[in-house]
Amino acid sequence: MPILSIDFLINGLASGAALALLCLGLTLTYMTTKVPNFAHATIAVVGAIVTLLLLDWVYIGLRGGAVYYTLYIVAPILSALIAGLLALTIYIAILRPLSKKGIGIIGLMIATFALDIIINNILTLILHLTPSKYIGKLIDASVKGYGVQVYIPILDVNIYLSRLLLPIIAVILTISLHLYMTRTKFGIAMRASIENPQLAKALGINVDLVYAISWFLSGSLAGLAGSLLAFEFPGINPAVAYLYIVSIFAGSILGGLSSMYGALAGGLVVGVSEVLIPVMIQNIYYTITGSVIDIIRYQKFISLLIIIIVLLVAPQGLAGVSWRNLLARVVRVG
């Protein structure tokens, strides 16, 4: 048995790309408004549920190519829009007024914690009460269950299209975000407001608008990732967000919570290792002892381990390590 197979690699890459998008969103709002958004995973679940609702809605009515267009083009865009609007509403209706009233960081954090549970429970209620065209209630349905996904054969293995799309979308978004941040006026304004909000205000930049946009962007990245992650879940239970948020924080802390590129790298590392490390350990254990151990259900422990190691060794994360010095030192030693 090989230590890794191609479908596990693609699976890990997809999970890493999704987590990179989510960590990017979390880090973006943390950098601008200094609030760790505990509701971020739930916003991603909103994207997944929008996809499921849309699929259920078109399932009987549309046939053929229209279903695929809905699933792979309309659903991600719609999910991104709705989740972005939700995040924007959270910021404008709740966090900004609270912050203007002088509530400290702990209060804002608790507000997002409360929002997480509120939104999550509303979603649970919706899923339990909405009848599905495919199976009883929506809570029992899953995107997989409709049997309309597209498989792409690569080296004799059938790969979900959604798993291929996630890394591609992540790369495209990273490039466009880089261009946006360095080449456009608004991107430069955003970087200025992150760097020094007072000075940016003095120069006539509308910092409030920049913050609002960053929340919208963060939400829509989460919605997009959630929409494509919906294909992975055996059933969409909003409670998955309670554990998923730990992975998002792990990736963001690894990234340093202070740089977008750090967040992308951190999310990628955490997502890939969560999928691949348990499988590798299992396969190595199998080749050595010949017996099977099941440790995939403990995969989320890797997130916790990463948080612990990063905070103990380099609390500034990847973004805080000065790579040039490190490289110079390594070269000198070598």
Add this chain to the structure above:
Amino acid sequence: MVELPIIFMELANMLIFIIVVLALNLMAGYAGIPNLGMALFVYIGAFAVAGLSVRFAIILVNILNPDFIEMMRVTPPYKYAVGESPILDIILFKVTDPAVNRHLVPELNSIIGDSIPLSIMILTFILASAIALGATLGLIVSFTAVRLREDYLAIVLLAFSEMLVQVFFAQVDWVAGGRYNTWALTPWPQKLSQSLGNLLPSGVKPELFIGLIVAIILAITTLIYTERIANSPMGRVLRAMRDDDLALTSYGRDIAKIRLKVMMVGSSIAALAGVVYVLSVQPVVKATDYTRATWTFIPWAMMILGGIANNWGVIIGAVIVYIGRKLIEILAPPAFTTILSFIGVEVTGTTIDIVKAVTVNILVGVVIILVLYLKPEGIVPEKPSKTLPRKTLNSLIEKFRGSSS
């Protein structure tokens, strides 16, 4: 009409929430450590009664009476060969197996109940292990982020709580039952239960009554303890750390050390609350029941509503939220049933259970946000501490001594 046992149980449950909120208030209210992992510390107390003390009790009973395990060998779920020694296997792995656990715990309970010294030993072990586990876990969990900003601490506490309770304890079957229920010991002496049983009105279980008494004692002790900390020089240090840690550092205080100390004390109080919860209200322990919605979120709502950093305030908040939660749980199902049948959605038992939990969580969340927005200091705002500086105190003492002599 509401039955007496139900009133007793709700009262005990409310007192347990009061203890948890007082512990949370010590950590989050006074010391500014945003503990989003309360569920973990309450669960570890429950684990001390259910998973851990059963193992201790087996060892103890086996030392006193070596035939105990031999006797267990005969009962169906064990099936050990004659030469094999089953004790290690039972203590390590089989204790939490539901088939074994269901037989073993009542057996142990009756043996422990018969002898007063044994039950005192078990009780001491439960309390000591809960305190030790709570303190150790509080130390380990907060150690990673204790030197960083508060938001890192909150993230780490939340991550540990979710991972340990909902993944480790809920998935690894042999440690604490995992996916199955485990029964906790009821280590009260038989004589006490019997004589109480004669005194109490019919229907009230003696265990519940004893649990209620223990909850009352623990709640009062915790209140006195936290009040004394709050009004001591230590309390001033904690508030200073919460308000401006940089200033406190420049006065030569070690922030990390103070935080670790507070985390150890607060977590062991929360673990004791978990012990009392299992002993009085819920003797069946399952990790997935200790969710963050119940044991982290609701205590936070109680604290924010009552008034952060005011012990009497958080007690008032706890009473209000607890009663409100009970009222919602009673009122929401009939209201929703009417609405749902009006819309035409089929109503089943599980739907009603979900509606109950969902309504409570949503409304508690709304209360948190509204209180933060409208009255962030809570119902009873924080009061200045009543301590005098040590120098003034000393000079006052000197003055009184001088006037008396």
